[in-house]
Amino acid sequence: MDKCKKVKIFRFVPGSDLKPRFKRYSVVPTGDTVLSLILQIRNEVDHSLKFDYVCRAGVCGSCAMLINGRPALACRARLDDYGSALTLAPLPGFLLLGDLSVDTGSYFIRMYQNQAMNLHRTKEEEIAYALSCRHDNETMLRIYELDRCIECGCCVSACATAQMNSSFVGAAELLNAWRIMVDPRDPRDDEFWYRLYATDNGVFGCTALLACDSSCPKNIPLASSLASFRIALLKLGVTT
Amino acid sequence: MDISYSEALVVGGGLAGLRAAIELKERGIDVVLISIVPPLRSHSSAAMGGVQAALASSFMGASDSPCLHYQDTINGGAGIADPAVVDYFCHSVIDSVYQLDSWGVPWTRVSAGERILSDGRMIVEKKDNHGKITARNFGGTAQWRTCYCSDSTGHNLMRAHLRRSAAVGLPIVDRMQALSLIMSDNTCEGVTALDLRTGKIKLFQSKATLLATGGYGRLFEYSTNGSICNGAGQALVLSISGGTLSNMEAVQFHPTALMPSSVLITEGCRGDGGYLYNNKMERFMLKYAPEAKELASRDVISRSMILEERLGNACQGDSGSHFWLDIRHLGREHISTHLREVAENAFCFAGVDPVHDLIPVYPAQHYTMGGIRTDKSLSTEKYGISGLFAAGEAACWDLHGFNRLGGNSLGETIVAGEFAAVTMSDYIQKKGSRLSVSAADDEFGKQSERLLRLEKQSGKPGLSYVSIISSVQSLMSRYAGVFRNEEGLNTARLELNRLLEQEPDAAIAGSFSATSPETTAALECRGMVKLALAVVGCALKRKESRGCHNRDDYPEMSEEFCKRTLCRWNSISESIEIDYEDISPQG
Numbered sequence: 001m002d003k004c005k006k007v008k009i010f011r012f013v014p015g016s017d018l019k020p021r022f023k024r025y026s027v028v029p030t031g032d033t034v035l036s037l038i039l040q041i042r043n044e045v046d047h048s049l050k051f052d053y054v055c056r057a058g059v060c061g062s063c064a065m066l067i068n069g070r071p072a073l074a075c076r077a078r079l080d081d082y083g084s085a086l087t088l089a090p091l092p093g094f095l096l097l098g099d100l101s102v103d104t105g106s107y108f109i110r111m112y113q114n115q116a117m118n119l120h121r122t123k124e125e126e127i128a129y130a131l132s133c134r135h136d137n138e139t140m141l142r143i144y145e146l147d148r149c150i151e152c153g154c155c156v157s158a159c160a161t162a163q164m165n166s167s168f169v170g171a172a173e174l175l176n177a178w179r180i181m182v183d184p185r186d187p188r189d190d191e192f193w194y195r196l197y198a199t200d201n202g203v204f205g206c207t208a209l210l211a212c213d214s215s216c217p218k219n220i221p222l223a224s225s226l227a228s229f230r231i232a233l234l235k236l237g238v239t240t
Numbered sequence: 241m242d243i244s245y246s247e248a249l250v251v252g253g254g255l256a257g258l259r260a261a262i263e264l265k266e267r268g269i270d271v272v273l274i275s276i277v278p279p280l281r282s283h284s285s286a287a288m289g290g291v292q293a294a295l296a297s298s299f300m301g302a303s304d305s306p307c308l309h310y311q312d313t314i315n316g317g318a319g320i321a322d323p324a325v326v327d328y329f330c331h332s333v334i335d336s337v338y339q340l341d342s343w344g345v346p347w348t349r350v351s352a353g354e355r356i357l358s359d360g361r362m363i364v365e366k367k368d369n370h371g372k373i374t375a376r377n378f379g380g381t382a383q384w385r386t387c388y389c390s391d392s393t394g395h396n397l398m399r400a401h402l403r404r405s406a407a408v409g410l411p412i413v414d415r416m417q418a419l420s421l422i423m424s425d426n427t428c429e430g431v432t433a434l435d436l437r438t439g440k441i442k443l444f445q446s447k448a449t450l451l452a453t454g455g456y457g458r459l460f461e462y463s464t465n466g467s468i469c470n471g472a473g474q475a476l477v478l479s480i481s482g483g484t485l486s487n488m489e490a491v492q493f494h495p496t497a498l499m500p501s502s503v504l505i506t507e508g509c510r511g512d513g514g515y516l517y518n519n520k521m522e523r524f525m526l527k528y529a530p531e532a533k534e535l536a537s538r539d540v541i542s543r544s545m546i547l548e549e550r551l552g553n554a555c556q557g558d559s560g561s562h563f564w565l566d567i568r569h570l571g572r573e574h575i576s577t578h579l580r581e582v583a584e585n586a587f588c589f590a591g592v593d594p595v596h597d598l599i600p601v602y603p604a605q606h607y608t609m610g611g612i613r614t615d616k617s618l619s620t621e622k623y624g625i626s627g628l629f630a631a632g633e634a635a636c637w638d639l640h641g642f643n644r645l646g647g648n649s650l651g652e653t654i655v656a657g658e659f660a661a662v663t664m665s666d667y668i669q670k671k672g673s674r675l676s677v678s679a680a681d682d683e684f685g686k687q688s689e690r691l692l693r694l695e696k697q698s699g700k701p702g703l704s705y706v707s708i709i710s711s712v713q714s715l716m717s718r719y720a721g722v723f724r725n726e727e728g729l730n731t732a733r734l735e736l737n738r739l740l741e742q743e744p745d746a747a748i749a750g751s752f753s754a755t756s757p758e759t760t761a762a763l764e765c766r767g768m769v770k771l772a773l774a775v776v777g778c779a780l781k782r783k784e785s786r787g788c789h790n791r792d793d794y795p796e797m798s799e800e801f802c803k804r805t806l807c808r809w810n811s812i813s814e815s816i817e818i819d820y821e822d823i824s825p826q827g
Contacts, residue, residue: 016753032589043706047758048750052277054466057503057585059395060281076588097415097437098755105278105414112406120266120407126342127335134371137349141577144346144389147396151280180403183344 003028005037005079010089013050013098022087035063035074038088038100050099058217061150064091064157065100071154073217091157093166104153111173114196115180119187135184146179146225148218155212155222161205168205169197171212171222178229190236198233206230241684242435242442245675246272247668249430249446251418251473253279255394255650256632257452258401258410259657260664265408267665273405274416274433274444276468280398283454283466284653287394288506288581290376290386291654292647293337294330297372298350299363300384304375306330312381313648316537317641318787319802320487322823325616325639332659333651337387340654341373343400346389348578350374358513358570376578377511378646380537386647391506391581394650416442417760419690421449421476421628422683424676428628431476432687434763439754441687443680447671448627448664451476452657455608455633457491459772460720461713463605464497464504473634475767477612477620478774478809484623485807486636487610488771489778492644492788493722494606495541500559501589502604505582507646509567509599510534512578516541517564517598518553524563539643539788542603542722557600564598571595603722607644609788610775611636613806618660619667623806627671629664631656638804638823642787694762695752702747705762708739712772720776725792729780736776740769740814770809770816777816778805 005027012020025045029037035053042049052062056075063074066089068082079086094102121129155171156162162170174197180186181193197203206226213223250261253275264271275282294304309330314321341347352370356362378386389396405412415436422430422445430445456471457463477483495516496505510516516534518524528544529536536544545563548554554561567575567582572595575583579594586594612630614637615622619629632653639652719732743766748758782805784798785791803820810817 013753013755042757043710046750047704047706047748047761048753048756050755050757052281054277054281054283054468055286056467056501057286058588059286059392059581060277060283060466062277062281078588103437108278108280108402109406109412109414112402115403116406116409117403118407121342123335123339127338130338130341133341135349136371137351137374140346140349140389143344144348144396147346147389147399148392149399150285150395151278180344183346185342185344 004084005029006085007037007041008087009049009100011099012096014096029079032078032080033075034067034077034079034086034088037079038074050097050101052101059150061152064104064152064154065089066091066157071157071215073152076217091153093157093162094153102153104151107153107156108151111176114173115177117186117188133185139184143179143183146175146182146220148220149175150218152217154215154217158211158215160209160211161207165201165205167201169202171226174203174206174229175220175222175225178225181229181232190232194233194236198237203230203233242440243680244272244442244444246270246444246446248448248450248664249274249444250450250452251431252282252452252454252634253277253412253414254282254284254452254454254632255397255401255653256634256657257450258405259654260450260452260631260661261410262401262404262408263658263661264665265410267661269665269668272411272413272444274413274418276415276417276472278414279402279412282398283469285395285398286466286504287650288391288504289378289508290388290393290647291333291337291651292378292381292385292645293333293387293651294383294385295334295337295373295375295387297369298374298384299365300377301375304383304385306334308382309385313639313645316380316643316645318643318797319641320638320787320804320823321641322616322638324824325637329639329652329655332655336651336654336658337373340397340400343404345396345400347373347387348389376508377535378507379510379532379535380645386511388508390577391508391579397650397654417763418453418472418476419687419763420683421480422680423480424679426482426624427626429675429679432683434754436755436760441684441691443684445675445680447668447675448629450629450631450660450664451612451634452630452632453634455611456771457605457608459712459716459768459775460605461717462497462502464494464502465605470764470768471771472764472767473630474612475764475771478770479767480625481811482624483808484613484620485610485774486613487642487805488774488807489782489789489805490609490642490787491605491720491775492538492607492609493542493603494538495545495603496565496601497604497606498585498590499557499562499600499602503585503589504606505565505585505599505601506579509565509579509582512567512570512574514565514567514570517566518548519555520553524548524553537643537645538606543790545603546722555600560602562600562602565601566598567594568596605717607649608633609636609640609642609644617663618656619663627667629660631660642789691754694748694759698748698752699750700747702745703742704749705746705758705765708743708746708765709761709768711739712736712768716772716775720779723790723792724779726780729776732776733773733780736769736773740773743769774807774816778807778818781818
């Protein structure tokens, strides 16, 4: 049958399998997406196949994997856009938990910890502050645009620099830093971000290969955001 | 044995869980949060629409007040919403929205000047209000009240909560599947959980435990919910002696789920002026709700769609019936800024571009109003269990009654999360420091036994757990959907009881691994069958139609049933016990 898909899936569960391998499956897909295909394999052929998914609608960021070598969300990847052969592998650059499942959770918990703010106001002070400020919708839309990251990890996996230098923080973390820096409501001064990211493992570690930008499933403007962040920190470095 | 002790334990990393844990931490309480997925994967992130709060900042919400919000919510709830809870909520949610603004939520703002609405009316936003948090229109509301961030409000709230969690130093342990509650007599002292990284059972002992595990929408085949919304928390409570669930038959169906994938298309589409058509390209809602039209509440529209289908007026697509949602007239500019996710999803999952094309939609399960019974302060104490609390979709404290208004669930997570933390910290201050060692030991033993049994059974011939769960899901969508009747519900009950009997003989197909997805399914399976029996049992017994619960055989609302449903599991007869309670007993 010509509707038959030949799928090669990376199989390895650290700690229980001896060595990694690719397992081949032939499936006549009942759905339209890569996620529906691997769900079909899990439900009908191999109940043990490990991968992550929750929302199946491109908002939770769980199901990122390498599809024919490129990082993408399985739920948003339409089978029509690929040929009759598919190769699926886990995202590189993250700890492998098993088969297609990787530990993106720890990366992002660390990101939030790196960027944590140690300033506190009481709830009353926070409400009073919010009531005292007005913000143009343009400012909010700009922040919203930078806040759309779903923490899928595609940009980190696609980044050659991150793959060669595991200390490089990666695009997602830099984007989130820039997102907070442009938010007028965040009380931290720009020097805070300078101290954190004006380093070789921070924004100056980026070699501008821009694979992050082209692999972001949410089309977040990573290239221009990272460039803006770099310029902002450069200017700070010149003036201080 | 791997044991973690803390004063408070939060199960669930969605908005209700995070908000509660942040509050506990800020009150100086030693708290741990466990979640089955990394927190941002929680279903809270998928909430698009927004948060109803009567800020009265925009032109179309200028005369809004908490009283009007109260009135709308009570009306929506069809007699089952608790006035005291609704009153508390409608006032508190305003503060919460402002507080979240200071946490960096990019709320959409009022822009001063003229604006033409989708119905052609021109309005002028006042200069005074420029830059304040604006609101959009949602179904069943008297004023434009829903604060939002484009159409990913839940996602933006989650990100703000995660930044805050890090700021207060909240320990988050992800990939933990809660297995059971640790019970010392009638007091909950934490949970046992399976570490999905290592396959080891861990004990999380604590003085106070909050279940913020979300709803049970995944009991249904056609659902807008994420895969993890399978009633884990409700199942934990149903499995303990005296554990009480409430209003389990109150399941909301969203009228605009994208066909055939059941991916949600936000109510914001209709709030912003979208139309619904049948196969004759008639706006059929003009017939069923001449005033509210497409902005009638969700239960009304879902019901109308099924009635239209029975008249032969549904469109027939490759994968079944559907109706059309039309937002073409809103224009590219509006769609790409205010309804961006809609455009992306419609294209990806139905191959249509809403700027030029109609969107195929049909009702799908969306929200569960029922859940773990708590009192007005989110504690289960009144219902016989101490040390246990619940918040968000996991809980039922009668905020939504029998039909939730769009924009009231995100608000509930933050208001209830914060309030539960206050109740928990009071409880912790009063409770002594003693935790029962033998209760924890026993529970660890039981759960180890359970895993061992799965391992022994694996590879043997038998029904698969995955197939039992899919049978449950198709039974529920078929017989416990928008319209229900005695015959269908009885069939479902019979079949579910059969599945319950077969479950002990089910087996994992291949070789056993504690972290395999099949083991996860095996551990959830029996709980899901029991929960489905609870929904079906409660729906059978409620011989009336009210809110989202529609009985073909009892189409009228009945005064006799103006009560909340309570249900418990009888472990001797292996069946559901149901009784009723007045909505507002004094006190």
